Amino acid sequence: MSKVSIAKGMRDFSALEVSRRQYIIGQIKQVFENYAFQPLETPSMENLSTLTGKYGDEGDKLIFRVLKSGDFLKSVPDNLPRDAHKWSPMVSDKALRYDLTVPFARYIATNRNDIKLPFKRYQIQPVWRADRPQKGRFREFYQCDADVVGSDSLFQEVELMLIYATVFEKLGLKVNIRISSRSVLNGLAAYAGVADKFSTFCTILDKVDKIGEAAVMQQWIEMGVTPEAADQIRIAIGTRGENAFGAMEKFREMDKALADLRFIIQQFENNFSGKASLIFDPSLARGLDYYTGAIFEVECPDVAIGSIGGGGRYADLTGIFGVKDVPGVGISFGLDRIYLALEERNLFPVDVNDGPQILGVNFGEKADVKTFGLITQLREKGIRSEFYPQKAKLKKQLDYANQLDISYVLMMGEEEMANNSIVLKNMRTGEQKVLPQDVAEVMNAI
């Protein structure tokens, strides 16, 4: 085993993987652009202060910090306790981005005067998180985000839901899009009498799929919810779709939110006829601190891999960067998990052979330059062509063509040189043709 290794949670991508990833990205990008989103790229590093405090305490711990350059220890006072939290800001002032939403908000703030609202952008770039890798969880992974800021209109939510549905339709992946609202969660927490411990309440709710209703109720009761209230909520969060709307009616103060959800779902259904479903699910809890309106999550019922996308509406994401009252809503696709899901369901299209189509055999002497010339002409015609770089046994060169799955081999040796011909061999059938030394003839024959 070699001593060099790849950093934890990081991956190399082979030719096959790259082309498959490009396939997914291509589909997503096409839909984003079809919905008139503009591309944006931001740097991999942001100022540490831009990122900290945006993802909660847990999130802060997972931010990859980058050491200052130079003799940065000079500024650290003597006798500073050996506490990472105290040291960190003294030795690090920049960090790798944790998601694409916060850098986007920063971008809006930086360019506030040049941006026309509503502003729609999509962004497909890697993000980094310092947590422990697992299946479908990496330290470097891609997010594909689409956000629109500067509009309160619910049509934005509708569009984003249509984008989700359309992309997964194109990829052939059956998905459920779950939708709920921050107000629904607020209402439930208020009913439970634990509005002051909102995030704890949501964290417990979020585990319902994993640990079950009974365990969730148990934990709520432990945090101070009465058994009666917990039971009412248990019944409510077990409902879906139209039943869920009915169940939510009894938790007042969320009429507006429910009407909004109805509108989004109604418009979605009016405009989409494929397989993906958009369904109101009051058990959906996304803890991210900045969501204020609708929240969504996409899961793939056939693959146990967690969510493959998520998003929501945020009333004032840019407020923290000094730009007030710019509402926004966004979604994110998890490229790496979509990849795993497609792989598991065998949904990648028959692999396009993007290796070489033809190999020029090298017979050395003067034949090599002549063959190389012909290969160059084929390349000019757009044929993916390979030239064997040095003279070698024919057996070896054909073997090479075979392994790279190259369909045709072009041979021009002593014999052919003498009578101004070439031999074109079809590697699939074994058939050989003698042709004049002319590109057009070769083009015709392949």
Next chain:
RNA sequence: GUGGUUGUAGCUCAGUUGGUUAGAGCGCCUGAUUGUGGUUCAGGAGGUCGUCGGUUCGAGCCCGAUCUUCCACCCCA
């Protein structure tokens, strides 16, 4: 971050209660076939058993640390 798990040839994996020289299949290289591959046959190369340390007369096997993988928690895409 907490607890557990994995690592033996390029790949997938055997390897008994600790006991000579660590094996198999596939792949790779050479030849049979000096200009004809994917088949066959013959031969060959390749491992300080993840790394470092310890116990032992003796360690792939036992112990410790560390790295990596995967899993559960936490959190999330």
